[in-house]
Amino acid sequence: MSEKSYMSGNSEVKSDFCVSYSTENSGELNINIQSKTAILHGSKLKSITEKTLSDLGIKSGNLTIIDNGGQYFVLQARIEASVKAANSKLKTESLPDFKQHSQYKSFRDRFRRSRLYLPGNQAKLMLNAGIHQPDAIILDLEDSVAPDEKDVARLIVRNALRTLDFFGAERMVRINQGKIGLKDLEEIVPQNVHLILVPKVENAKQLNEVDDKIQQIRKDCGRKEPVFLMPILESATGILNSLEIAKASKSNVAIAIGLEDYTADIGVQRTNKGLESLFARSQVVNAARSAGIQAIDTVFSDVNDEDGLRTSVQEAKELGFEGKGCIHPRQIKPVHEELAPSESEIEKAKKIIRAFVEAEAKGQGVVSLDSKMIDPPVVKRAQNTINLAVATGLVPKNWKRN
Amino acid sequence: MGQKLKLVKNTAGRMVPTMVNGVQSIPFKGIGKYIPKGSKAAPPIRACHDFPTSGDKVVSSLKEALEKCKINNGMTISNHHHFRNGDLVMNQVFNTLSKMGKKNLRWFPSASFPCHEPMIQHMENGVIHHIEGSLNGSLGEYASKGKMNGLAVLRSHGGRWQAVQDGEVHIDIAIIAAPTADSFGNCTGDRGPSACGLLGFGLVDSLYADYVIVVTDNLVKFPCIPWQIQGNNVDHVVVLDKIGDPDKIVSGTTRLTKSPDRLYIAELTAEFVKAAGIMQDGFSFQAGAGGTALAFAIYLRELMKEAGVKARFIRAGSTKYLVEMLEEGLTDYILDGQTFDLEGVRSMRENSGHINTSPFTSYNWHGKGNFASILDTVVLGATEVDLNFNANVVTHSDGQMLHGIGGWQNCLFSKCTILPIPSFRNRIPIIVDEVTTLVGPGELIDVIVTERGIAINPKREDLIKATKRSGLPIRKIEEIKKEVDEMVGGPLEKPEFTNEVVGVVKWVDGTVIDSIFKVKQ
Numbered sequence: 001m002s003e004k005s006y007m008s009g010n011s012e013v014k015s016d017f018c019v020s021y022s023t024e025n026s027g028e029l030n031i032n033i034q035s036k037t038a039i040l041h042g043s044k045l046k047s048i049t050e051k052t053l054s055d056l057g058i059k060s061g062n063l064t065i066i067d068n069g070g071q072y073f074v075l076q077a078r079i080e081a082s083v084k085a086a087n088s089k090l091k092t093e094s095l096p097d098f099k100q101h102s103q104y105k106s107f108r109d110r111f112r113r114s115r116l117y118l119p120g121n122q123a124k125l126m127l128n129a130g131i132h133q134p135d136a137i138i139l140d141l142e143d144s145v146a147p148d149e150k151d152v153a154r155l156i157v158r159n160a161l162r163t164l165d166f167f168g169a170e171r172m173v174r175i176n177q178g179k180i181g182l183k184d185l186e187e188i189v190p191q192n193v194h195l196i197l198v199p200k201v202e203n204a205k206q207l208n209e210v211d212d213k214i215q216q217i218r219k220d221c222g223r224k225e226p227v228f229l230m231p232i233l234e235s236a237t238g239i240l241n242s243l244e245i246a247k248a249s250k251s252n253v254a255i256a257i258g259l260e261d262y263t264a265d266i267g268v269q270r271t272n273k274g275l276e277s278l279f280a281r282s283q284v285v286n287a288a289r290s291a292g293i294q295a296i297d298t299v300f301s302d303v304n305d306e307d308g309l310r311t312s313v314q315e316a317k318e319l320g321f322e323g324k325g326c327i328h329p330r331q332i333k334p335v336h337e338e339l340a341p342s343e344s345e346i347e348k349a350k351k352i353i354r355a356f357v358e359a360e361a362k363g364q365g366v367v368s369l370d371s372k373m374i375d376p377p378v379v380k381r382a383q384n385t386i387n388l389a390v391a392t393g394l395v396p397k398n399w400k401r402n
Numbered sequence: 403m404g405q406k407l408k409l410v411k412n413t414a415g416r417m418v419p420t421m422v423n424g425v426q427s428i429p430f431k432g433i434g435k436y437i438p439k440g441s442k443a444a445p446p447i448r449a450c451h452d453f454p455t456s457g458d459k460v461v462s463s464l465k466e467a468l469e470k471c472k473i474n475n476g477m478t479i480s481n482h483h484h485f486r487n488g489d490l491v492m493n494q495v496f497n498t499l500s501k502m503g504k505k506n507l508r509w510f511p512s513a514s515f516p517c518h519e520p521m522i523q524h525m526e527n528g529v530i531h532h533i534e535g536s537l538n539g540s541l542g543e544y545a546s547k548g549k550m551n552g553l554a555v556l557r558s559h560g561g562r563w564q565a566v567q568d569g570e571v572h573i574d575i576a577i578i579a580a581p582t583a584d585s586f587g588n589c590t591g592d593r594g595p596s597a598c599g600l601l602g603f604g605l606v607d608s609l610y611a612d613y614v615i616v617v618t619d620n621l622v623k624f625p626c627i628p629w630q631i632q633g634n635n636v637d638h639v640v641v642l643d644k645i646g647d648p649d650k651i652v653s654g655t656t657r658l659t660k661s662p663d664r665l666y667i668a669e670l671t672a673e674f675v676k677a678a679g680i681m682q683d684g685f686s687f688q689a690g691a692g693g694t695a696l697a698f699a700i701y702l703r704e705l706m707k708e709a710g711v712k713a714r715f716i717r718a719g720s721t722k723y724l725v726e727m728l729e730e731g732l733t734d735y736i737l738d739g740q741t742f743d744l745e746g747v748r749s750m751r752e753n754s755g756h757i758n759t760s761p762f763t764s765y766n767w768h769g770k771g772n773f774a775s776i777l778d779t780v781v782l783g784a785t786e787v788d789l790n791f792n793a794n795v796v797t798h799s800d801g802q803m804l805h806g807i808g809g810w811q812n813c814l815f816s817k818c819t820i821l822p823i824p825s826f827r828n829r830i831p832i833i834v835d836e837v838t839t840l841v842g843p844g845e846l847i848d849v850i851v852t853e854r855g856i857a858i859n860p861k862r863e864d865l866i867k868a869t870k871r872s873g874l875p876i877r878k879i880e881e882i883k884k885e886v887d888e889m890v891g892g893p894l895e896k897p898e899f900t901n902e903v904v905g906v907v908k909w910v911d912g913t914v915i916d917s918i919f920k921v922k923q
Contacts, residue, residue: 014828015828037800037828037829037830039800039801039895039897039921040799040800040829040830040894040895040896040897041829041894041895042895043895044891044892044895048891068828069827069828069829069830070828070829071829071889071890071891072829072891099888127826127889128662128663128853128854131663131666131853131854132662132666163889164889165885165889328662329662329663329666330662330665393873
């Protein structure tokens with residue numbers, strides 16, 4: 001009698017693995033590896049496969065691996081996923097080494113101008129993602145992952161967070177809605193994820209549920225660093241509750257708007273002009289400002305239309321947004337360029353900061369420029385403008401000396 | 403079976419045979435160290451008296467033409483067509499030779515393509531003894547397994563010319579596929595239903611072979627204007643229904659890349675050329691085929707426009723992107739060795755600034771100078787690069803022969819040779835400790851551009867200095883290697899090679915720079 005075989009992956013997909021596993025009564029362990037590059041990778045493939053099975057405590061069954069050039073951390077994840085599909089009670093796991101370059105920290109007020117979405121089950125797109133220098137990468141477990149790949153995507157993302165160098169980009173994960181999302185957190189939170197994007201948030205309670213789960217996992221795994229949150233508002237209800245959501249957790253560092261679902265929810269077409277979402281976008285900006293966090297705009301989905309992207313970012317900037325979602329690395333540079341401060345903004349900011357520094361040196365409590373008083377929020381905004389200009393390379397770090 | 407041959411160590415430290423297909427060969431001695439003496443080869447003396455006074459050299463079939471050329475067993479049949487994977491001539495030629503019962507022929511093509519897979523059958527039944535020319539796809543696989551009777555001899559475009567000129571290869575019969583020809587044998591590639599651009603690679607065959615056959619599917623009344631090949635060198639003309647599929651002259655390597663990483667590499671390369679001070683008014687560059695090189699040209703064009711800089715000439719492989727630059731006035735000339743797409747063909751036909759050249763002008767070792775060394779910069783590909791900047795283009799890390807050399811070796815003589823390459827493919831790192839096959843010595847390779855940083859050959863202190871404050875990600879090659887090795891899971895396991903030679907790689911001067919050994923299965 002043949003046992004059911006549990007498959008993870010697709011044998012046609014390049015730069016990936018396809019793994020299938022079936023339990024067997026004979027008690028033997030049979031491993032069959034098919035690789036076109038066996039001559040270059042044969043023993044490594046074998047040793048990683050054996051280590052993974054031993055980590056998982058698997059001593060019997062039939063395992064077949066088709067190697068189409070994926071990375072080893074993906075192989076580990078796919079083996080683990082198919083073994084667990086065959087045996088749902090299995091609690092063991094096989095973790096790749098936690099690399100030094102995966103352990104850098106983030107901080108609350110960093111720039112989040114661009115965040116690059118990467119499907120959680122397509123590791124090949126993650127390998128060089130950090131090289132394109134987005135402010136953040138998002139390993140996505142939600143909309144870009146098909147239902148039958150959800151379980152393995154969670155493991156691939158977990159392993160990617162331990163293995164890959166994202167070169168300083170903030171490490172974000174978008175979890176699923178509801179219960180699956182909480183399951184996602186269990187794998188993700190211990191892996192130095194910096195920020196969790198919570199999709200389709202409609203009220204504070206939903207967000208608190210996620211936050212509570214995170215705090216519990218942090219406690220269990222002894223994680224000291226905070227996990228920031230970015231709720232995404234994608235419905236009329238979510239938009240109307242935006243202030244409550246923005247203020248719901250002190251882990252919130254930003255709120256984002258998702259327009260595909262929002263326009264569907266209010267029953268209109270999404271247009272380039274964007275009049276239909278003007279209210280929602282302004283609402284999100286105001287809620288964010290009121291809560292003292294960042295407002296982040298939706299993605300621009302036509303990868304080939306760079307001019308359209310630039311216009312869209314200009315609008316977002318005018319409305320008060322500080323960041324934009326990117327679905328392709330080529331979108332990152334235009335986003336950064338359009339969000340950069342203008343020359344006149346920079347000059348004005350320099351003047352304000354110089355006046356502030358001068359006043360401080362003289363021990364004056366009040367800062368004035370051209371006979372006008374300058375309030376502390378204005379100084380803070382000027383500093384932000386300068387920081388942004390430095391980050392975009394428009395102003396040297398040591399500009400005060402010039 | 404590969405061949406167990408006496409091997410010696412050449413100057414590059416590579417083990418190479420001294421006899422290649424029965425001919426004495428000289429091991430690589432170093433760049434510019436080998437200059438043969440004596441006179442160049444020449445075709446036999448002929449008299450116009452022996453040719454029709456009407457000028458009409460058309461014969462009824464390939465078979466008749468071959469018979470008139472006194473075809474015999476063991477001869478060398480050379481050819482040039484420019485249809486890449488769309489060639490319809492050479493399979494017909496060898497099918498004809500097979501029917502005529504000919505054996506042990508040497509095929510000396512300007513290049514072979516996957517469409518020439520039927521040649522395997524001709525090798526199996528002894529019609530073809532072996533092939534000396536680029537080996538791609540299934541022919542490469544066949545030769546890599548040591549199944550060919552002779553050794554594969556891989557030469558550059560310039561090296562093919564050199565081998566004919568200094569007598570290393572004697573061509574008995576040359577076959578030139580011409581998209582337009584007259585009955586006298588004057589022919590051109592820039593027009594006709596199978597237009598492919600130019601016939602520069604076939605020029606050497608027309609000048610040095612004992613017999614020359616022109617095959618066309620577009621016979622025009624004398625004179626064929628322009629003539630890229632002179633009918634005065636042609637013995638016979640054969641008219642066929644169709645000689646090539648011009649749609650297939652656009653090969654897979656000539657499509658613009660969509661990969662964000664490769665686009666980024668191309669952009670970095672263009673920025674490097676600017677930062678290094680190469681992109682100045684009146685400069686020159688060459689960008690080969692391959693998606694990244696094409697994208698490089700597009701980025702460079704933008705930088706040139708921004709800076710108001712114009713090139714004096716571009717050496718090509720022309721594509722529509724380079725044609726646009728010519729038409730926008732961003733360069734005075736395209737000096738073209740081969741057209742990679744149909745826009746290139748059109749431009750060559752219509753634009754007097756689009757010049758057809760040959761490997762003699764651009765790449766030839768026995769010329770009194772050549773264009774390659776005049777170029778300010780050239781952008782090329784590679785399958786592997788090692789820590790000493792040596793590069794490989796003919797085999798992959800698993801030791802399989804997969805690509806021809808093309809003009810790659812010849813181009814290394816430019817003033818700044820840049821290889822934009824991804825730092826890894828799947829789990830295979832491109833920067834290795836030592837290249838599997840040495841095709842280009844590191845002393846001629848100046849810059850490697852990967853998505854993980856730009857490595858400048860330490861010998862090029864001028865480039866290092868010029869780009870120091872450019873803000874470009876300039877790193878040590880060892881550093882990039884370490885980073886990639888760590889990501890893909892450590893350096894590769896090495897294929898185990900037997901001591902059987904299956905092919906040799908020639909340097910541009912005809913010496914043997916490396917051998918390709920059969921891999922133990």
